[in-house]
Amino acid sequence: MFDTIAVVGATGAVGRLIRTLLAERELPFGRIKFLASERSAGSTIEFRGETHVVELLCPDAFDGINLAIGSTPDPVAKEFVPWAVDRGCVVIDESGYWRMDPTVPLVVPEVNPEAARNHRGIIASPNCSTTQMVVAMKPLHDAGRIRRVVVSTYQATSGAGVVGQADLENGTHMACHGKDYEYQAFAHPIAFNLIPQIGSPKHAGYTSEEMKMVLETQKIFGDDSIRVCPTCVRVPVSNCHSESILVETEKKITLDQARELFASAPGIKLVDDLPNGKYPMPRDCSGEDATFVGRVREDLSCDNGIAFWCVSDNLRKGAATNAVQIAELLATQGASVS
Amino acid sequence: MFDTIAVVGATGAVGRLIRTLLAERELPFGRIKFLASERSAGSTIEFRGETHVVELLCPDAFDGINLAIGSTPDPVAKEFVPWAVDRGCVVIDESGYWRMDPTVPLVVPEVNPEAARNHRGIIASPNCSTTQMVVAMKPLHDAGRIRRVVVSTYQATSGAGVVGQADLENGTHMACHGKDYEYQAFAHPIAFNLIPQIGSPKHAGYTSEEMKMVLETQKIFGDDSIRVCPTCVRVPVSNCHSESILVETEKKITLDQARELFASAPGIKLVDDLPNGKYPMPRDCSGEDATFVGRVREDLSCDNGIAFWCVSDNLRKGAATNAVQIAELLATQGASVS
Missing domain, CATH: 3.30.360.10 (Dihydrodipicolinate Reductase; domain 2)
Structure with missing residues (x-):
């Protein structure tokens, strides 16, 4: 069970699918927050019958967040992921930026679920292909x-x-x-x-x-x-x-x-x-x-x-579905969730 | 130098390209005849400024023809090629029917021109891919x-x-x-x-x-x-x-x-x-x-x-161009042209 989760890049094509999957599937969480860059912050999103205002992606936005699923361009991921990790938030990142970092597990739940156990706050999801x-x-x-x-x-x-x-x-x-x-x-x-x-x-x-x-x-x-x-x-x-x-x-x-x-x-x-x-x-x-x-x-x-x-x-298993499956895996493993 | 050549299946997509190539390139020939099935026989074709009536593809159509280039479905090639060969006509066939016959050379002029020398009246052109x-x-x-x-x-x-x-x-x-x-x-x-x-x-x-x-x-x-x-x-x-x-x-x-x-x-x-x-x-x-x-x-x-x-x-080098190149090769080699 995650207390509060966040979707980062919530208004993009993959972010939209992550929201759909979170609404449909069984990941247990209390509250949910949607973050995006300046261009989309302030807009509203419907989620499970409630209206949410998209909040600006900034360091303090991760205060009190346990888990974030991010789908952003590489330069954005480079910047926001440390903000989250520094605040004790685990990040599942869709971007290419962290994938080959030797300290970051790269996980496909059907293939190497065990790798997710050894994360240090960041788990990367692979390229769609x-x-x-x-x-x-x-x-x-x-x-x-x-x-x-x-x-x-x-x-x-x-x-x-x-x-x-x-x-x-x-x-x-x-x-x-x-x-x-x-x-x-x-x-x-x-x-x-x-x-x-x-x-x-x-x-x-x-x-x-x-x-x-x-x-x-x-x-x-x-x-x-x-x-x-x-x-x-x-x-x-x-x-x-x-x-x-x-x-x-x-x-x-x-x-x-x-x-x-x-x-x-x-x-x-x-x-x-x-x-x-x-x-x-x-x-x-x-x-x-x-x-x-x-x-x-x-x-x-x-x-x-x-x-x-x-x-x-490629937008589902190649991106959104794999990220949400990693989150479900963390919920099951109970791994490093503060 | 071929005295008289024929294009068989002259009104199809590849047949049309064969006509274009014969009109543009340097293959030496005297007269040209266009043959097609009942559906297209009787229609007219312009070739180097002259109007030709498309003739019906039948055994006697090959009387006096030295070289035929055929682009037809396999069942048509199965039937017409022996008509031509029996009348001393060399056939360059685009269909799949004769390609794997061990007595028929399968020729791509850039690859195995020497194979064309040993034909017994039929030379096949390969599949486009x-x-x-x-x-x-x-x-x-x-x-x-x-x-x-x-x-x-x-x-x-x-x-x-x-x-x-x-x-x-x-x-x-x-x-x-x-x-x-x-x-x-x-x-x-x-x-x-x-x-x-x-x-x-x-x-x-x-x-x-x-x-x-x-x-x-x-x-x-x-x-x-x-x-x-x-x-x-x-x-x-x-x-x-x-x-x-x-x-x-x-x-x-x-x-x-x-x-x-x-x-x-x-x-x-x-x-x-x-x-x-x-x-x-x-x-x-x-x-x-x-x-x-x-x-x-x-x-x-x-x-x-x-x-x-x-x-x-695939319509040119994969079909029409390769067939016309084989004809040019025969003209150069002077192989078995009666």
Whole structure:
């Protein structure tokens, strides 16, 4: 039981979903507070039938708060998280800023719940493209020890925020009428196009988004010897990231075993019936909390490989749902809640 | 020099492009004839300023024809190709029907021109998703001997013909207005969606399109030991297929070597400047004959791997351009032209 919790960045796309999940799910808390930057402070929010005024994000706002769930840009998280921690508040942070800090656990409840126990006030939630992949990897890793991952992503515009989604809608509308459109979130047109760059150049020709998939995966599994080769691509889909994933395991996993492992793993829904045209597609997975897996096959290119297709709502399991699940985990573990 | 050539399936999307290429390029021929099924026979076509009546595709239509370039559905190719060959006509066939016949060479002029010499009247042109991949693989294979390929495709709706392109346009228009649309070419909506199935279930959970990428690649390189793991996905892009490709070579190829090899290979245009946001995108490659390569990186998941992004116009290099290039190759080789 948390006495008072706060949602930081409460008016953003993910913040809105965090509020919905907190209203619907069973996390036990007494009072709730909504914090946002100057632009949104003062506006009102309805929550479980009551009207709340959004308060300004500032150091004193965390007085008396036990738990904060934050979804803000990295520079904001860099600033506000120490304010909260200094006041004895535990922060579950969605931003990228704290994830690779060695003192901060990076947690996906289906994968490494035990890591949450050892926090020092901050628990980070991974990047959306990483989260769904590690959920899908988990049962295969437990059964056969994954040594290598080759992943190509098909990422939705909602990953670039509400502005990204608006860009797709407006850009498509204009393209349909043969007109140009000035994109706000993307460096190139995304309507009827693909952009093989997400994030900025980071390491050896890989982008920041791609390196997140490498480093966060290793950290979550606590195994730097898992090698990951990612290619991240933006596609003209509004919501839900899709990933074509190939894993190589130390111990051979057969097709039947892989299907059974996926079918019984927490957080995974297996939709895999190619002869009847059934597999996960972004339009069917939006609004769902699960990680969807389909097109499961034994690799034709190596003896110990499993190939599959993975789709998940990047705003939910990729962000809001994972953060709220971490909060539920803390409530169960009773870990470090002052 | 061919005395008389024919274009079979002259009124289809690829047939139209073959006509354009024949009008523009340097293939030497005397007369030209256009053949099509009953639905289109009798219509007229303008070619180099002259009006031609489209003739009915029937056995006698090949009397006196030296070379035919065919772009038809598989069942039509099964029927018409023997009519032509029996009359001494060499056929360059775009369909899938003859490709894996052991007596039929499967040719991509940049990759295996020598195979065209040994034809017995039929030369097949590969599937669009295979063609651009093998063009990109060729310089790496020559330098380091490719042992393994992992490829995930992002395939345009034009691969499903003019009906597929119309589906994307109409489906998107209706979706923008919140309305349903009955798709003709696709089993699921493609507007703002991804369909991880192209073709029908074929082998061990892989689709017919995916197995084409495996078997055609092995045949073109004349090396069954090259192992390929493909995942083929339809994306809401009108024209140009994109592919995220990872190759493993026997002999290590460095990043600098890979870039040099791509830059100097025939048929390839290297567009690779991530810091300045330059890489191939479908909207920039439509109407081009080249295979575009970018995002070249050393693999992070194995020591002898090169990862890259490859885009090509699937109606051009993936079909019409490759067929016309084979015809030009025959004209140069003077092979078996009666």
